[in-house]
Amino acid sequence: MDMDLDAPRGPRHSSSIVGNSRGCWTCRLRRKKCDEQRPVCDTCAALHINCYYNQDKPEWMDGGVRQEEMAEELKREVKEKAHLRRGGRALHTSSIRVRLPLEVPQISTEAANHVDNLFKTSSNDQEPYLRRGPDPTLTCKDAGESGSLAFGQSDTVLIMFYLENLFPFLFPFYRPSVLHGGRTWILEMMMKSPVMRQATLCQSSYFFSLAHGTTTRDVVWETVLKQTRDAFGVLGQALQVIHGSEITEHLHGAIRIMASIMQIQRFEIAISSFGNCQSHLNAALALFKQVLESSGPVDPARLSSNFNTIISQLRPSWAYPACQSQYLHIPSAEQAAFRFSSALLIFDDIIASTVLLEQPRLYEYHCRLLGNIDGTGPAINLEAVVGCQNWTLQQISEISVLDVWKQQCKRAGSLDVMELVRRATAIKDSLEVQLTQLESDPVVTPKENSSLLDFFTADYGQHPKPPASQNFLVTRVWAHAAQLYLFIVVSGWQPASIDVRYHVGRIIELLSHQISPPALLRTMVWPFCVAGCLAEPAQEARFRGIVDSLQPPSVFGTVRKAFEIMEGVWSNKDTGDAADRDLAKCFGSQGDLVLLV
Template sequence: MSRKLASRSTHGCWTCRLRKKKCDENHPSCSRCTSLQIACDGYGPRPYWMDRGDLQREQSRYKTHIIAQFKTAMRENELPGTSQNVERELDTLVATTIAPSSHPPAHPTQDTLLRSGLAPEPNLQLLGRDGDLHTSSEPIWSEALNNTDFLTELFYDQTVRMGSHNQSSSEASQTLATSISSVAEESNVPGSIGVSRSNSSSEVNMDAMDLLCDPILSEYSSSKWSGYNSEVDWSLCSQRPSRSGSTDPGSQPAGLSNPILHGDVEDILFMYYFDQVFYMHCPFYFPSNRQGRGWLLSILKRVNSAYHAALALSEYHYSTSMQHDSAYPVRTRGGHYDLALQELQTSLARSSAWSGNLGLTHNVEVLTTILHLLFYESCSGGKHNWQIHLGGANVLLPSLVQAQMGSATARKDQTKEHQDRAIPHPDTSISFLLGFFIYMHIVTCASTRSSQFLISDHKVLLETGEIKLADLIGCSNWAIVFIFEISSLDKWQKEEEDAQRLSLIELTKRGRQIEERLLSRLARIENDLSKRAPVDAHLRPEFIKTDITRIFALSAITYVHVVISGTYPDIPEIKRSVSKTIDALRSLPDPKLLQHVVWPYCISGCLATDEQQQAFRELVTLPRITHGTCLEALSLMEECWRLRKTESSSHDWASIMERRGQYILLI
């Protein structure tokens, strides 16, 4: 027998009060909201969007749109309870049991955070067992995060385009339409290993689809970045398919209309990511603590944007691999990437809700997403969107820097007794993310010869050993610190030159000091290399790291001489360091390791003499590298060599990028 819903009261959930509907005041989610498969915003303090103004109207429009889609899906699938007025039947029918909403309320509690995936799981211990890093005071920069417009307008809402995968306008439109069709078949919460997604028990992912049609995002259709047209046929967004599949059966690969098979495909991509793709980008990451990669699995399970970003990366490698079996259909390449962008924008819009330790957790989740998007950009040539992503990460990184430094202080204060307990290290995710972003920031400055990301705290973390880059990129901290110092010298030189007070004597003096210290460290490496055992020693990870560190250091010598003397390949010091770099690159045990030394490869190649140039071409062609930034680096070299012959002025990697109006992410 159906039970009667309570009359409307001032104590109903905020969703029903927003919609001016009766609420039975069930906890934690009312029956009306769960029956309509919309987020129940609970019974806590008044949400920020209940402002009797624009925010409230926008939230109401959003909820109404989701409900309309749900009703359409019910009618098209002939679900039980279908009628012309579902709301009217809800007043008399007993609400069916459906999985709780995955959306957090506007003022979340820890319990709802755990359910929604915006807080760490209890066994993750991201912030330690007591939830405190001992320096958990809210950072000053959080004022910027509290301004949603600042975050979204700063980088994502201005210039990130939809479908940035070298497609024409019509191809991008078809990609977007196909990805939307695929989204309708999924639930909103990423599944974990061994747990399939169920259409009958989870909320349809209407968030991402609704954002795709948001009028604000239509600005993307006319935006341009780095000379790249981002037109998309936004009229396709109105073609919302039902949960059962696409409105056009022929628009999807065979098998994707079956939700079980579709789930299998995502599971395959998910496992392919952890088994293969992760180590393509992080071949040196083998954490010694018991947590391992568990923190990453936890984030990918909880956070939609990170999940889709990882799947986009996996899908890209899967589709470009010559090894995989074609029996499993995959979505168009843009699908997961575009979903990750939309979910990322949603997360950034909610940044103002978090502060302190919860804010740190939120930033870790967002940065995990951004890192995977940057990996994707590097795979696809490193030409599009990476500056926006890296700039966005720069806003969030200070909280991780503060946490890492505070955690280091706390560890120093621990007694020997505490250290012997083998407590899981709380900073695994933070160290991982900081390491990659610090590396990308420093290499970006050296690649573009700009000072945008020269941050002194990053150098401190590397010098103190709080971050160990060798376990992430294979290169020791000291070599990257030298590149940081040379970029700082380059910045100083430009500032002095602009002020018309540049002393060439002082410039040479500073450059020589850096070079002398670099040569001293290189001498130690050469000494270690001479002591290697001849049999299979080069295959040991520590020796591969030594090789990679040496390559970076040799290229740093080339870099410092470019800053001191200019881009002249015939300068003896430059010619000698380029020659040694060629030998070091050729001696790599696996030719495909070239993809992990793209910056040294590009810097040295652009300064190659005529007789050295063929060696740099062969380095790419021999391992048959077919994608990534290595090919873009070679393209920069070829143009640099050509212009050096046809024009009187000298050119380097940065001037070629500037000439093209397109900067490359050389990672």
């Protein structure tokens, strides 16, 4: 019970509002002492409520009706977030919650001008970039004449740890050709963008401390929390610039912000902190749509054209003379970031739809962005980023849409079972054809021409590139999980079904004996959880063994979260609501939007 979380007082007490006069407006209204942390004070962070910290007095602080309404709104918010505060203040990854408000509050004119400078154009390369300003929350100490951020020694160590170790671990299938720029765009983004830099430092600091076996957990978390607050502070100000203006004025900045949101999203998910997932996803989706619309009205029939137009507007960063009259164009940091982040966003949107029981927000874009419409390949290649081929995730999206349609019909009392079966059969046939082909065709790895580069890449060090066969195996795991998902939508929760047992068994076999290294399970947490929730008692030990083999647990947070969901299903398998169970109920049992990505 939150005894110290008394309700905020209404405006009738406004004349007696006490506390630090420089504190956030939320604490002033609630008559609480504020520690003045920015962008979220510790008091508001502990309650998981909005922290209004701007210098300018909010319009609702009027001593009248609007102030009373805001007081009541805060009171409701405190009560609604009570479930997030249960369990005390024990030091644990799930306690880290830094809010990203969907509506960015107003900032002072001086601050707005400062953030506007972040998007100015360099006179050297005529490319917009984020330029360091006098923001005290940034860790950088200096900026060169080119506008790039200067690195201190500690930052350099953490950044190289991220590039050489952490990023390949988080995204093992993302291996762009070194001769086409490789992953250099990440370093360039960190050099130009304070937002991207802070988002990266958050992740690197945490995992670097784990690698060192740091025992002073309090110090580690305080450092991570500070860097996360810094990232949100810069991110919130940058979003302020775009809000209310044409996205074309800040196209490069918008791409950097979108990439930073996805990086912060991945960091918080990695440490099992899901409280901000919905906010991050909403912000990234809104930005993505605005960017696509910047090249003209979005027509699903020409969507890939919009996407390619944006890529062209971002322009390659370097044209290298490959031979006489021919140039090798190296993608710019923003081009690479847009492709990479768009793939992650579509992937997250699809997985979120299975949890929220909603149609994917980008569903109408899937055919043109993920399909091979004109024979030149899809505009977005999910396999190159997450290891799963586009068609599998497209079918999962179709199943999600079918599930939404079914639930709507049931509520209206108009469900046509024959129509449900007809739609499901089309999805099932497509999955089976693709899966059969995948399982029967031998894996042919294209032979690359031998070059001097072979000598440099012969030893991949700690993070060897997964062979092409692993992508096919990963896709098979996802395809079997899609079949399970479809079966639940059509036939309900039947773990003892022969079809269910077959697909669960195939997933166990692939994960236990064929996928290598086992750490690749990080890229298949959603299908792993789907199969685990449907496991029979005799199979539960197999799933437990797979989880226990992944050490240390701290770097496999999403796998542990999935296993937590499984155990909840197993312990309630004989309850009365088992007949009405579905994936959305299983995944939604945690309260927040749990993205198993």
